[in-house]
Each structure stands twice: as structure tokens, then as C-alpha cells.
Amino acid sequence: xxxxxxxxxxxxxxxxxxxxxxxxxxxxxxxxxxxxxxxxxxxxxxxxxxxxxxxxxxxxxxxxxxxxxxxxxxxxxxxxxxxxxxxxxxxxxxxxxxxxxxxxxxxxxxxxxxxxxxxxxxxxxxxxxxxxxxxxxxxxxxxxxxxxxxxxxxxxxxxxxxxxxxxxxxxxxxxxxxxxxxxxxxxxxxxxxxxxxxxxxxxxxxxxxxxxxxxxxxxxxxxxxxxxxxxxxxxxxxxxxxxxxxxxxxxxxxxxxxxxxxxxxxxxxxxxxxxxxxxxxxxxxxxxxxxxxxxxxxxxxxxxxxxxxxxxxxxxxxxxxxxxxxxxxxxxxxxxxxxxxxxxxxxxxxxxxxxxxxxxxxxxxxxxxxxxxxxxxxxxxxxxxxxxxxxxxxxx
Amino acid sequence: xxxxxxxxxxxxxxxxxxxxxxxxxxxxxxxxxxxxxxxxxxxxxxxxxxxxxxxxxxxxxxxxxxxxxxxxxxxxxxxxxxxxxxxxxxxxxxxxxxxxxxxxxxxxxxxxxxxxxxxxxxxxxxxxxxxxxxxxxxxxxxxxxxxxxxxxxxxxxxxxxxxxxxxxxxxxxxxxxxxxxxxxxxxxxxxxxxxxxxxxxxxxxxxx
Numbered sequence: 001x002x003x004x005x006x007x008x009x010x011x012x013x014x015x016x017x018x019x020x021x022x023x024x025x026x027x028x029x030x031x032x033x034x035x036x037x038x039x040x041x042x043x044x045x046x047x048x049x050x051x052x053x054x055x056x057x058x059x060x061x062x063x064x065x066x067x068x069x070x071x072x073x074x075x076x077x078x079x080x081x082x083x084x085x086x087x088x089x090x091x092x093x094x095x096x097x098x099x100x101x102x103x104x105x106x107x108x109x110x111x112x113x114x115x116x117x118x119x120x121x122x123x124x125x126x127x128x129x130x131x132x133x134x135x136x137x138x139x140x141x142x143x144x145x146x147x148x149x150x151x152x153x154x155x156x157x158x159x160x161x162x163x164x165x166x167x168x169x170x171x172x173x174x175x176x177x178x179x180x181x182x183x184x185x186x187x188x189x190x191x192x193x194x195x196x197x198x199x200x201x202x203x204x205x206x207x208x209x210x211x212x213x214x215x216x217x218x219x220x221x222x223x224x225x226x227x228x229x230x231x232x233x234x235x236x237x238x239x240x241x242x243x244x245x246x247x248x249x250x251x252x253x254x255x256x257x258x259x260x261x262x263x264x265x266x267x268x269x270x271x272x273x274x275x276x277x278x279x280x281x282x283x284x285x286x287x288x289x290x291x292x293x294x295x296x297x298x299x300x301x302x303x304x305x306x307x308x309x310x311x312x313x314x315x316x317x318x319x320x321x322x323x324x325x326x327x328x329x330x331x332x333x334x335x336x337x338x339x340x341x342x343x344x345x346x347x348x349x350x351x352x353x354x355x356x357x358x359x360x361x362x363x364x365x366x367x368x369x370x371x372x373x374x375x376x377x378x379x380x381x382x383x384x385x386x387x388x389x390x391x392x393x394x395x396x
Numbered sequence: 397x398x399x400x401x402x403x404x405x406x407x408x409x410x411x412x413x414x415x416x417x418x419x420x421x422x423x424x425x426x427x428x429x430x431x432x433x434x435x436x437x438x439x440x441x442x443x444x445x446x447x448x449x450x451x452x453x454x455x456x457x458x459x460x461x462x463x464x465x466x467x468x469x470x471x472x473x474x475x476x477x478x479x480x481x482x483x484x485x486x487x488x489x490x491x492x493x494x495x496x497x498x499x500x501x502x503x504x505x506x507x508x509x510x511x512x513x514x515x516x517x518x519x520x521x522x523x524x525x526x527x528x529x530x531x532x533x534x535x536x537x538x539x540x541x542x543x544x545x546x547x548x549x550x551x552x553x554x555x556x557x558x559x560x561x562x563x564x565x566x567x568x569x570x571x572x573x574x575x576x577x578x579x580x581x582x583x584x585x586x587x588x589x590x591x592x593x594x595x596x597x598x599x600x601x602x603x604x
Contacts, residue, residue, distance in 0.1 A: 016554055080476050110524065110528075110534060111532075112527045112528065112532040112533075113526050113531070114426045114427075114525060114526070115426070115430075115431065115434070115525075118426075140502055141472070160472070161472075161499075161506075162472075162499075162526075163506040163528065164471070164473055164500065164502065164504040164505065164506040164507070165501075165505065165506075166471055166472050169501075170503065171504060171505055171528075172504030172528050172529070172530065173467070174528065174532075176532065179504070185472070229475050249527035280423075288397055334566070
């Protein structure tokens with residue numbers, strides 16, 4: 001005996017093009033919805049990963065604009081101002097400090113980069129403290145410099161690729177005509193470290209005549225410490241500013257929230273259009289089968305049977321559309337991530353869209369729910385059809 | 397306006413497919429719009445394509461390129477899967493040449509040698525996009541680059557990248573190193589030029 005599901009399915013096949021277009025509409029809506037949910041989750045987790053990879057939770061810099069300081073931390077770049085090295089001891093005297101690492105970034109103009117020159121930045125780090133704080137960094141070749149005064153460099157993978165350097169090679173600092181020996185090449189990390197040229201901090205201070213100066217101090221706070229209270233203490237230090245990565249994260253999330261609202265609006269509009277599309281498709285189908293429904297009822301079909309028949313048609317459309325949307329979202333998540341990355345003011349490294357089973361189920365359930373709701377009216381109209389009126393009517 | 401911008405890439409994606417979005421980036425021009433117009437006067441536009449030895453012919457092609465170069469690929473970064481960007485230079489719809497760059501290890505850092513070739517593979521322009529060298533000023537001078545104009549792969553075929561010697565009396569033997577102390581970077585530039593021409597030959601002019 002033919003089931004009600006088979007009848008519904010076959011009914012949809014009677015108008016293949018219309019059913020297909022409706023399924024595509026639902027599919028696109030589901031794609032946008034799944035991508036949006038995936039973005040909400042992926043962006044924050046990628047940002048957290050970037051911040052974890054910094055190795056420290058608080059950065060102390062000389063006074064300046066906090067956004068520029070954030071850029072310094074997250075994208076790399078040159079320090080805007082310098083602070084005195086003596087501040088390291090003052091910071092270390094706080095019991096909340098677990099580890100500390102001083103840094104000095106310096107950029108030189110290289111006239112032989114591109115048509116009109118370019119900037120090459122060097123990050124001076126303390127070989128005694130920086131590697132310990134960035135313990136997740138792994139080497140492709142070589143190791144960290146051990147002497148804080150050595151004319152040696154460790155290159156991030158992309159910096160090494162650009163400079164075509166390997167361990168044992170010499171690197172020239174253009175402005176100073178100084179030769180540095182490469183002692184380590186890092187593996188790719190997906191962070192700003194990939195493009196960084198690390199030098200011992202004393203070497204950078206000496207080469208660029210910045211003895212006693214720093215551009216930043218990375219601070220790893222004890223896990224039991226109250227970070228907010230500690231930050232307040234740091235603000236008491238003269239001419240420094242505290243950039244908490246929690247603040248940076250919040251600032252970035254605030255910036256991105258505009259983009260999220262925009263994408264959410266698009267998703268809502270897409271879902272509304274799909275809903276109207278489903279109602280239209282199923283309602284058209286009901287009107288076209290006016291007489292047929294009348295005959296079914298005259299043969300004994302109850303209003304509930306007709307209601308179920310039409311409702312299942314809606315459900316089939318939505319399940320198919322939802323499935324297509326999820327496949328699209330899974331298959332194109334990387335591409336969508338690349339496109340979103342171009343639109344955002346700041347995008348962390350790593351995947352921006354994270355799709356997991358929870359998101360897949362949520363999307364599918366949402367689409368099915370929308371289908372069920374939008375199927376109520378057409379199904380109700382069909383269930384109310386009076387057999388004799390329908391059979392006498394001239395609707396083909 | 398912003399919504400329209402947000403959707404444009406999605407629409408292009410649906411219409412054109414996703415391949416171009418994933419295209420790898422190798423030795424690219426820093427500012428292609430400006431650089432192509434500057435390096436190829438008379439051009440009105442360009443098309444970008446990507447190629448790698450790995451995708452164009454794999455190991456057999458690598459062996460062939462190495463044999464023609466006269467030296468195996470070396471080091472961490474000169475590998476079979478390096479993606480190369482080829483700029484097809486247009487005047488209207490007509491292809492008037494190509495721009496292609498390669499990375500080369502120099503004595504003190506990376507060297508990026510871009511060649512502008514006419515449709516027959518003859519060098520029309522020579523450009524160091526990046527050159528870390530103590531003799532960078534002299535090597536990047538227009539006089540040095542002019543020595544390469546008019547040469548092609550045929551001229552470079554007998555140039556030995558290991559010894560740095562070219563056949564006596566050949567066009568390549570006439571290329572002068574402006575700074576004898578920078579012999580390593582001079583040879584690196586010559587090797588990069590020969591490699592660039594070989595790659596263009598196997599990718600564009602005589603692909604397998």
C-alpha cells in the first residue's frame with residue numbers, strides 16, 4: 001500500500017522545476033544560517049587561539065593609542081614610543097607576575113624592497129625569557145640564540161622564505177650594513193610570528209642605538225591572580241599603558257559585532273524569503289490540486305489526512321533544502337572564511353568558520369521548524385476544501 | 397551599500413566557482429596594477445594565472461627543469477610545489493607579453509627577479525623586486541637591467557649556473573657584473589634569470 005510520504009514525494013515531482021527552485025532557496029538560506037552560526041563560534045575561538053599564542057595576557061607599552069598598541073601585539077609592527085628598561089624590575093616586584101619578557105621592536109627602511117622601498121622589522125627578545133614564554137614555538141631548523149648579545153637571528157617561516165634563509169646563512173640589515181647569522185628557522189604557526197625576524201634584545205639595542213629602551217613587556221600573570229587588580233597596579237607606573245588581551249579581545253569583538261549584525265540581518269531576510277517561497281510553492285500546489293483534493297475527500301479522506309499530506313510535502317522540501325544548505329556550508333566553509341576575512345577590520349589567523357554537529361543540527365532543526373510553520377496555512381486551506389465544491393470547480 | 401558589498405563575493409563565487417579564491421601565492425608583484433603598467437608600457441590590463449612544477453608535470457618535469465638549469469633545486473624553499481604567478485599582459489584583448497618572477501637565494505637575503513617577456517619569450521624588461529645585497533644599488537640600476545633586454549632562453553641555454561661561465565662571445569657572456577665583490581649575488585641573479593626563462597618555457601611557451 002502506498003504511504004502518505006510516497007504520495008507527498010510524488011506530488012512534489014509533478015512540478016520538478018518549481019520544487020527544485022524552492023529547495024535551492026531553502027538551501028541557500030540554510031547555508032547562510034549555518035555559516036553565520038559557524039562564524040559566531042569560529043571567530044571567537046580563532047581570536048582566543050591568537051591570544052593564547054601570544055604567550056602572555058598583558059602587554060605593557062609606552063603611552064600611546066590603545067588601538068595602535070593592539071595592532072602592535074596582534075599584527076606586528078613598530079613601537080610608537082619607548083620606555084625605560086628599569087621598569088622591568090618594577091613590574092617583576094608584583095606578586096601577580098608569573099613570567100615577564102622585555103621586547104624591543106625596530107624597523108628599518110629597505111630601499112631595495114619593491115619599487116619605492118619597504119620596511120623590515122626586527123623584534124629584539126630576551127633569550128632567557130622569551131622562548132620559555134613561547135614554548136609552543138617549534139623549529140624547522142636550528143634553535144634559539146643563547147647569547148643575549150650575539151649577532152644571530154631566528155626567523156619565522158615566512159620571513160625565512162622571503163629572505164630565502166636557512167640555518168648558517170647570513171642576513172644583512174640594510175640600514176646598518178650589519179651581518180647577522182641565522183641560527184634558527186621556526187615552523188609555521190599561523191600567527192604574526194611567521195613573518196618576524198627575532199634578534200637578541202641586546203643586539204637590537206646596540207645596533208639601533210636604543211640601549212636601555214624597550215617597546216613592550218609581555219607579562220604572564222599568575223593563574224590565581226586578579227588580572228583587573230593587577231592592571232590597576234600597573235597603571236600606577238609612569239608613562240606606560242597597559243594593554244590587556246582581554247580588553248583587546250573585547251574591542252575586536254565589538255568591532256566585529258557590526259559585521260555580525262549585518263550578516264544576521266542577511267540571514268533573517270534570506271530565511272523570510274525562503275519561508276514565503278515555501279508557502280507560495282505549497283499553496284500553488286494546493287490550488288492546482290483543488291479538484292483532486294475534493295475527490296480524495298469524497299473517497300473518505302479526512303481533513304487531518306489532507307493536512308498531513310500537504311504538511312509532509314512542506315517538510316520534504318525543507319529537509320532537502322536544509323541538507324543542501326548544510327553540504328554547501330561544510331563544503332564552502334573555507335571559501336566563506338576567506339571572503340569574510342576580506343570584509344573584516346581584523347581577522348584572526350586560523351579558520352573563521354567552525355562547523356560542528358551542534359551547528360548542523362541547529363540549522364537543520366531551524367529549517368525544518370520554518371518548514372513546518374510555513375506549511376500550516378497551505379495545509380489548513382487544503383484540509384478545509386469541500387469535496388462537492390472542489391469537484392464542481394473549474395480549477396484545473 | 398555594505399550589504400551589497402558583502403554579497404558580491406558570494407555571487408561571484410556561485411557564478412565563477414571557487415578555484416580562484418584558493419589560488420596560491422608565490423613570487424607576486426607587490427602592486428600588480430601599478431607594476432604591470434610600469435614594466436610593460438602600452439599594456440591596458442593583465443590576467444593572472446598560477447602554475448607549479450608539481451601540478452604541471454610533477455617529478456619528471458622537475459628533473460627536466462633541473463637538467464636544463466644545470467643544477468638541482470636546493471634548500472628549504474626551492475621545491476617542486478612552489479607556486480609561480482604568471483601575469484599575462486594585455487593590450488585590449490591581445491596578449492602582448494608576460495611577467496613572471498622567481499625567488500632566488502642571495503648572499504645576504506632573498507632576491508626576486510621578474511622578467512617581462514614578449515610573446516616569443518624575449519626579455520623586454522628586467523626587474524629586481526627585492527634584493528638584499530651590499531651591491532643592491534648597482535645591481536638595481538637601469539644599466540644593469542638593460543644588459544638582459546633582447547635575450548631569451550636560447551641565449552641562456554649554455555650559461556653554466558654552477559661555474560657562472562657563459563660561452564665565449566655569447567650574448568650572456570657580455571653581461572657585466574658592476575660590483576666584482578658581489579659576485580655571489582650577480583651569479584644568483586643570472587641563475588634566477590635562467591630558471592625564470594626555463595619555467596616560462598615549460599609553463600607557457602612549450603608546455604608538455
